[in-house]
Amino acid sequence: MVEQSSVLGGAALRRIRRREGLTQAAMADRLDISPSYLNLLERNRRPISARLMVSLAEAFDFDPRDLRQEEQVGGIDGLRRRLADERFADLQIDREDVVEWLSAAPQAAVAFARLFDAGAAGGGSADQSPAIEVRREIERWRNHFADLDHAAEALADELRLSTSDLFAALSTRLREKHQLSVRIVPGEVIPGLVRRLDFHARQLQLSEMLPPHSRTFQLALEMAQLEARELLASLSEAGEFSSDQARALYRRHLAGYYAAAVMMPYGRFLRACEATRYDFAILERRFGVGFEQLAHRLTTLQRVGQRGLPFFMLRVDRAGQFSKRYVGASEADFLEGEGSCPLWRLHHAFENGGRLATQHVAVQQVDGRETRWLTFSKRVERGSAGGDRPGEFVVGLGIAARLAESLAGARGLALADEGAERIGPACVRCPREDCLQRSLPPHGRTLRFERHTAPTTPFPLADSPV
Structure with missing residues (x-):
C-alpha cells in the first residue's frame, strides 16, 4: 500500500x-x-x-x-x-x-x-455546538500548530537570555515592552476571575489563589494576546466555523497552545523528554508546569522531522464526563462518544491522593480489534479565584503499549498481552458480552431473555450481531 x-x-x-x-x-x-x-x-x-x-x-x-x-x-x-x-x-x-x-x-x-x-x-x-466544531478543527491539525510553536520557541529563547526564572522574565518583558506591571491580588479583588488586565492602571492582576505554574501560564497567555495577535487571528480566521462563538473558543485554545509552548519550548522540551525517558515528575519540575499542562503538551509533539511519542490526553470529572480530549496522533478512537469504561482505573484516581496511577489495558474495539495501551492518571484541582471549593478532575495520559517499553513510567511493568486488563469503549459501543459492569446494551445487538435461566450479565445477548 x-x-x-x-x-x-x-x-x-x-x-x-x-x-x-x-x-x-x-x-x-x-x-x-x-x-x-x-x-x-x-x-x-x-x-x-x-x-x-x-x-x-x-x-x-x-x-x-x-x-x-x-x-x-x-x-x-x-x-x-x-x-x-x-x-x-x-x-x-x-x-x-x-x-x-x-x-x-x-x-x-x-x-x-x-x-x-x-x-x-x-x-x-x-x-452546531461551538465546542464540537472547535474539537473537529483541532483534530484536523492533530493538535500541532507549527507556526505557533516556532514563534513561542523564539520568544522563550529570548527570555532565557535574561534569567532562568520564566515568571520573572515574562514580568520584565511585560513591564519594559508593553508598560504593564504584574500584581498578585487577593481573590476578592477580582471575584470570579483568575486574571484581569486593568488598562487604566496598566496592570495585569493575577489571583493569589493560582499556584506558581498557573501564574506563569497566565503571563504567557497575556503575551500570546500581545505578541502573537496576528498569528492567532490568521489561524482562527482560516478555520471553518458556523459562529463567532466557535471562532473565539478556537482562538482561546490557540492562545493557550502558544502559552504552553513558551513554558515548554519544542526543541528543549522534546530533548528533555527523550533524555529522561518521558519521566513526568522530572519534566514537571524542570519546566515548572503542572501535570495537566504537561499532559496537554505531550499530545502536540508532531513537528516534521522531530516527532515525539504519540500520546493522547483527556480530562474527566466525577460524573465521567470529558471536559478535554486530545487524541493527537495516537489513533485512540476508543475515546469517542459520551463517557468511557468504568473498569478503567482512570475513574478511581479521584481517591488516589494525587498520586500517579498506571494501568496496562487491552481495549476491545467496536470493529472487534483489540488494542493495548499504557495509561497514566492523576487527580488535579482547578483552584478557585475566590473562596469556593476548587474543581476536581482526573487527567489521563495514554500511549500504545508497543511504544511504551522505554518509558520511565513503564519500569518494572510486564507489557505482554496476558498482562493487560480488559476494558472497552463506552457501554453502548462496547462489544464485550461478559461484562458485569455494563450499564447499557451495545447498539446493534439483540437481547436474549430465556424463561428458565438467569444470566450473570445484566443484558444477555444473542449469539451474533444483527
Missing part, C-alpha cells in the same frame, strides 16, 4: 477526465505521460509528482488543494473516529476500508463527515 504521506489523487484525476470527456489515452497525451502511468495514478498506485501538478494546473485549471480533501475530515483518523459511532458498530469497518474510501471517493467522505458532524451537534450547521 502506498504511504499515506504521499499525495494520492486518483479520484481527482478521474473527475477531471470525466468532466472534460476524455479517454485515458487522450488525457495522458495532454499531460505528456503514458496511458499506463495515468491508469496507475487513477488507481492510487502512484503518487502525483510536483511536475504533474503543474501540468494539471496548466492544462485543466486544476487546484492542487483538491488533492487534500481528506484534510477536511481530519484524514484517516478523523473519518475512523466518526465511523466508530455505535450506529455503525455492526458494519465492522476497518482502517483499510477507510483508506480505500478516502482514496476512491474523497468528496463522498467529506459529505458524510459534514452530515455526521451536523447530526452529532444536534442540528444543521447553524446549530
Whole structure:
C-alpha cells in the first residue's frame, strides 16, 4: 500500500477526465505521460509528482488543494473516529476500508463527515455546538500548530537570555515592552476571575489563589494576546466555523497552545523528554508546569522531522464526563462518544491522593480489534479565584503499549498481552458480552431473555450481531 504521506489523487484525476470527456489515452497525451502511468495514478498506485501538478494546473485549471480533501475530515483518523459511532458498530469497518474510501471517493467522505458532524451537534450547521466544531478543527491539525510553536520557541529563547526564572522574565518583558506591571491580588479583588488586565492602571492582576505554574501560564497567555495577535487571528480566521462563538473558543485554545509552548519550548522540551525517558515528575519540575499542562503538551509533539511519542490526553470529572480530549496522533478512537469504561482505573484516581496511577489495558474495539495501551492518571484541582471549593478532575495520559517499553513510567511493568486488563469503549459501543459492569446494551445487538435461566450479565445477548 502506498504511504499515506504521499499525495494520492486518483479520484481527482478521474473527475477531471470525466468532466472534460476524455479517454485515458487522450488525457495522458495532454499531460505528456503514458496511458499506463495515468491508469496507475487513477488507481492510487502512484503518487502525483510536483511536475504533474503543474501540468494539471496548466492544462485543466486544476487546484492542487483538491488533492487534500481528506484534510477536511481530519484524514484517516478523523473519518475512523466518526465511523466508530455505535450506529455503525455492526458494519465492522476497518482502517483499510477507510483508506480505500478516502482514496476512491474523497468528496463522498467529506459529505458524510459534514452530515455526521451536523447530526452529532444536534442540528444543521447553524446549530452546531461551538465546542464540537472547535474539537473537529483541532483534530484536523492533530493538535500541532507549527507556526505557533516556532514563534513561542523564539520568544522563550529570548527570555532565557535574561534569567532562568520564566515568571520573572515574562514580568520584565511585560513591564519594559508593553508598560504593564504584574500584581498578585487577593481573590476578592477580582471575584470570579483568575486574571484581569486593568488598562487604566496598566496592570495585569493575577489571583493569589493560582499556584506558581498557573501564574506563569497566565503571563504567557497575556503575551500570546500581545505578541502573537496576528498569528492567532490568521489561524482562527482560516478555520471553518458556523459562529463567532466557535471562532473565539478556537482562538482561546490557540492562545493557550502558544502559552504552553513558551513554558515548554519544542526543541528543549522534546530533548528533555527523550533524555529522561518521558519521566513526568522530572519534566514537571524542570519546566515548572503542572501535570495537566504537561499532559496537554505531550499530545502536540508532531513537528516534521522531530516527532515525539504519540500520546493522547483527556480530562474527566466525577460524573465521567470529558471536559478535554486530545487524541493527537495516537489513533485512540476508543475515546469517542459520551463517557468511557468504568473498569478503567482512570475513574478511581479521584481517591488516589494525587498520586500517579498506571494501568496496562487491552481495549476491545467496536470493529472487534483489540488494542493495548499504557495509561497514566492523576487527580488535579482547578483552584478557585475566590473562596469556593476548587474543581476536581482526573487527567489521563495514554500511549500504545508497543511504544511504551522505554518509558520511565513503564519500569518494572510486564507489557505482554496476558498482562493487560480488559476494558472497552463506552457501554453502548462496547462489544464485550461478559461484562458485569455494563450499564447499557451495545447498539446493534439483540437481547436474549430465556424463561428458565438467569444470566450473570445484566443484558444477555444473542449469539451474533444483527
